[in-house]
Amino acid sequence: MRPYGRRVVITGMGAITPVGLSVQDFWDSLLAGRSGVGPIEAFDASNLPVKIAGEVKGFDPTAYMPRTVSRRIDKYAQFAVAAAAQAVEHAKLVIDEANTHRVGVLIGSGYGPTGLVQSGTLTLEGRGYRGLAPWLSAATSIDCAAGEVAYKLQATGPSGAISTACASGTSAVGEAMRMIQRGDVDAMIAGGADNSVTSFDIGSTAMSRALSTRNDDPQRASRPFDKGRDGFVMAAGAGALVLEDARSAERRGAPILAEVVGYGATSDAYHPTAPHPEGLGARRAMQLALDDAGLPASAVDHINAHGTSTTLNDRTEAAAIRKVFGDHAPRIPITAVKSMTGHTIGAAGAVELVATVQTLLTGVVPPTINCDDPEDPDLNFVPHQPQRHDVAVAMSNSFGFAGHNATLVVRRYEQ
């Protein structure tokens, strides 16, 4: 049961994704079943085996920060600053002298500023160290996004990055929840960001055999839980949420979107890229999150799956859900929004939590597109079309490379 007394609620959300540059646009795209995957435009991918990705298109950093800031931070951090600014505005949270030290920032990232690391390395090779910008050492740290968000919002509580590969966004929200429960802070801006659509990331991940090579059919390349899947699609983006102590949120009359009631995190300790074949870590993360929430598996009305569209993840995740939920499993609508967004790596957990909260608020479960021939025909993967369900309790899963597993349970808020 819960070791700490304070309840934690979500009061604001922001999203920068391949299918929309705001929560509303992102959500509308998901319900329309729109894919954000297309041919890579950020660089020349003609020499790579993978030429498709879910890129963030039409993003203007100067809408969120002066050019003096945007020019010296990686895109992943720009996305984080933008998502965080949206979330704080949504929450109507005013950060001032009275509360600044009680507001913290945790922005997870799997790979961080890989674009700047790559271009800096090439500069070093070509022009020597004098070609390196003096701000590069700060801008190439994985906590750069958190630092920039804290600076932008003038939040002076604890800040930093949680890095658990593709579970980073989920881990950041879970750890932020704990910080509020413990009483370290009253509010956290928590989420994840990554921009791994670089030639290095695409090349190296393709070499690990994790990426889809369906180059001639990008919109159908990401197909979670479909038997015809052949790997994930690399994508970019950020998601951010404002988490608050429920009582302080109520006191200031904040719009309360949902309550975060459970968090579980485990490690497979099994393989650099493959999940444990019996999904031990995934099962235990889900169970721990349920225990933390004090809820039985039968209380869960919806699962926002990790659902990457790799052969191993989806098979293991479906089997793990079967194990944890037993007879209840076929009754749960399970969706994989990566079918549309692609895999935004460290942002995925945060972006998917935004979708999960939208489902709680609207009773609409977004579809898993491209799920033509499901891995487990008895489970409801919400294929092709959104479905209406009365969802009071929902689970969001994230399972990363190196066997990092993290699960969150959210529920409709009741005083």
Add this chain to the structure above:
Amino acid sequence: MSKQHILAEFAEIVREIVGIPVAEVQPEAHLRDDLDIDSLSLVEIMVAVEDRFGVATPDEIAADLETVDAVLNHIEQHASAGVA
């Protein structure tokens, strides 16, 4: 090298590095308050100045450079000493 020429070259460096229009880089402009050039951006600019004019700027001197005019004087002084 005339001071006018140094100004034109310096303004071009500032435009390239921090994106400030050449016309705004006037001698009386304060680097931080008027042009938004922070300490790290100034380091970056002074590396480019060294590459262009052959004028090195040790940290203790860089710390005292507050206006465009101060930078121009620094370049003029050291460039005319025959470094460039």
